[in-house]
Amino acid sequence: MKKRKISIKIVTAISLFLILFTVVTNFCIYRIESNKIMKSNYDNMKIITSEIGNSFRSSIAYQIENLKSVSKESVVADYYSNNLSEEKQKTLSDRLKKVSSNYDEAIFVTDKNGVIKASSNDQYTGLSLSSKSYFKDTTGGKEGIGSVESSVITGKFIVYFLVPVEDQYGTIVGAVGKVLDSSYFSERFNSFKFLNTGYVFMIDSSKKLVYHPDLHKINKPIMIKEIANLLKDSQYITKSNSDVKAYEENGKSMVAETLTIPELKMMVVLTADKSEILEASTYMGKLLIIFGIVEQAILIPLILVMINSVLKPLKRLTSNTKQISEGDLTVLSKVDSKDELGELSRNFDFMIGNIKILINEIKGSANDLLNINECFSVVQQENHEGMTFIKESSQVMVDETRNIDEAIKWCIEGFERYEEKLNAINVKSEKMFKHANSIRTVNSEGMESIYELRDIGNSAGKNFNAINDSIKKLITNLNSINTIAKGVTNISNQTNILSLNASIEAAKAGEFGKSFSVVAEEIGKLSNSIESEMKSINNLIKVINNNINETTESMDELNKFFNLQVDVLNVSVDKFNTIIKSTDKIIGYIQEVNSNITTINSEKNEMNKRLSDVNTTFEEFNKGIEEVSASVNKQYEDSAMLDEIKNSMNHTVSNLQSSISNFKID
Structure with a gap:
């Protein structure tokens, strides 16, 4: 593959950047x-x-x-x-x-x-x-x-x-x-x-x-x-x-x-x-394009010349790094400039010297590592066996704590079911308490009504007795009237006889007795009228006496009924008193049941709280045991990994010694 010079790359990159910057x-x-x-x-x-x-x-x-x-x-x-x-x-x-x-x-x-x-x-x-x-x-x-x-x-x-x-x-x-x-x-x-x-x-x-x-x-x-x-x-x-x-x-x-x-x-x-x-x-845009082209035509050659002068020492450093990569640490860069490249060259030579010292130290350290690795292998074997035992023990402990935790949770659930039943009993007892109070209130109101009826009956009896007394007085008065009526009847009879006698005497007197005859006649008529009225009064008195006797008999019957009703009311009062006392006892029993349920709930809540605390403690303990178990497993895995590392280290040290022998130091 054909290599491109870094100067060309830099010039190309800078030129593209300038062109892009100028265009933008x-x-x-x-x-x-x-x-x-x-x-x-x-x-x-x-x-x-x-x-x-x-x-x-x-x-x-x-x-x-x-x-x-x-x-x-x-x-x-x-x-x-x-x-x-x-x-x-x-x-x-x-x-x-x-x-x-x-x-x-x-x-x-x-x-x-x-x-x-x-x-x-x-x-x-x-x-x-x-x-x-x-x-x-x-x-x-x-x-x-x-x-x-x-x-x-x-x-x-x-x-x-x-x-x-x-x-x-x-x-x-x-x-x-x-x-x-x-x-x-x-x-x-x-x-x-x-x-x-x-x-x-x-x-x-x-x-x-x-x-x-x-x-x-x-x-x-x-x-x-x-x-x-x-x-x-x-x-x-x-x-x-x-x-x-x-x-x-x-x-x-x-x-x-x-x-x-x-x-x-x-x-x-x-x-x-x-x-x-x-x-x-548009005219301004054309001017900007022309200016950009002229600017690039001037800047790009100047940049190429400057980069070549800067990169010349880098070429020497590149040649030296190639020799070092082949294992030759005896080369020197020998760049005498006082700029950053000269400082880079001096630091490069100083780095090679340090690498020589480091390689000598690595040789000694590699031998020490071999000795240490042998000792570490013995210790690691013992550590691995101990970690295996701890791992098995921690797993057993985790299983046991889980069983205890499940038992505690079962107890808590049982107490919760017990609490639901107690609450149901408490609700029913409260309803019974309300019903008992309602019954007691109704009985009390019934008692008051019976007392009022009894008082009314007693009052009616007294009134009936007073009426009987009044009727008796009325009968006495009627008898007196009857006696008076008989007297008036006798007087009327005598007046009638007197009228007849007067009429006879008037007839005897002739013309002089006519006026007296009229008076005698009128007196006779009055006497007959009085006799007729007195007969009517006697008949009326008889009717009244009969009615009074019937009324007296009815009043006696009614009085007996009221007396019987008063006796029944007295018996009802005794029964209601017995019911009220029984209701009070029931209310007391219900209150005692509610009090006992409250006490049980309080003790149950305390027990529930303690069980919850125990459960929380066991959960934390269980969590800690699981963390310990996880840590033990991690350490066990780390121990196994250490075995692999030990073997890898032996191989690495061998390779290191082989690689160091390839470097040329002197």
Whole structure:
């Protein structure tokens, strides 16, 4: 294989690096500067279009102010105050002709209906603007500006400007306006140039060219699709908008900056050849390429000469290292320069001397290693046997600790099952405790109800006894009444006899006893009536006596029932007292069970904790045993490896002695 010189490699590497560095640097410079130039040109286009827009707005404002000054002239006020008389109309028309400029196709005055009454151009007189939106704006008190349109008189592109006219009371009576030739706005662009090929053109809302440096294109539709697409939205041109568009025209790449003039419903476009915008950056890129080529042509030969002079001592060192690789340690470099290569040469000679000393020391060390290795073999044999015994013992210990750990875990699981059962018993005892308390509460409430019933029964018995006493008194009173009734009956009988006797005596007396006979007759009637009533009273008393006797018997039966009920309630009270006492005992037993379960749980938790501690300790112990076992296994493996190392060392020392014998030292 053909060897390449290191100088050629270094020169090639440095040259490639310089070429790459130069290309990257120049490319970055080119990109940055070209972007700056392009941005500057685009910014300039934007600034120019912005200035054009400001110029248009200033011109519009000037025309509006001009019309306002005309509307305030006395001749206009006289015309409207004299009801638009023909005499004043002529004076006004003459005045309008005087204030008309070269760009004004007509200055006019309208009535409130939009009909032009006086004009600097008689051809406009009588023309009605009532249907125009800009006239409608003036009726609302605002200035009106029309879009660019073709004149019906001259065929030129014109723009209408109108301002409202008010009388002394603030009422709008008409408008003052003018028809302005669009060349007022476009004439300034005739001599305009941007770079070498840049120019300005204007488009109206109907996509027709209002102005173009090429006069043949005026009043024709715009043929640039990218710009025409902007006007598809009818609202686009009624607002302030700007855009940058790239397009192709006659095989050239063009760039256009657009700006809408919403007051005139018109768009101004500044366009230029894209290659001209990029021309400066392209020229700069060519200069950078030429500079890079010249730079490389000068630097590469200089680098080659410098590297050859630097690498000359290295060639001698390369020759010496070749002799050393063949085992000859008697060579010297003999480079006398005082630079880094001279220092490298001296260090190279010093290194060879140290290698000679090192080889002599290695010879002695190799013999020592052989002796040490023999002793190590004996010790290693004994160590290997001991490690085998320890390995077997540690494995047995690991198995035993695992069994103990499993037993502890089984105990812990048993305690956990025991805890689940105790918890279930505790839950049931708590439910029994709640039920027992509920039963005790119900029994207590039942006792209270029974006590109330017993009290009611006792009270009813007392009331029945009082009623019996009252009935007995009533019977006594009825007997007294019966006696009195008998007395009254006797008196009535005697009165009846007395009445008969009186009647007899009255009959005897004749005429003189007639009045007394009437009295005797009435007394007889009264006596009979009393006797009849007393019979009724006697019958009623008999009925009452019968009812009282029946009531007395019923009351006696009812009293016996209440007494029996009170006895039953007393027995119920005793039974409820027995139930409550039994319930209290059950509650006590349940509380004792809960207390015992709590105590058992507490002791179980302590036992569980201790078992967990023992388990943790055994796990740590088991882990330690496993680590010891792993360590023992590792040491056992290391011991086996030491055997291999010992054998390898014997082989290595033999090879070392053989290799050292190949070096030429003296």
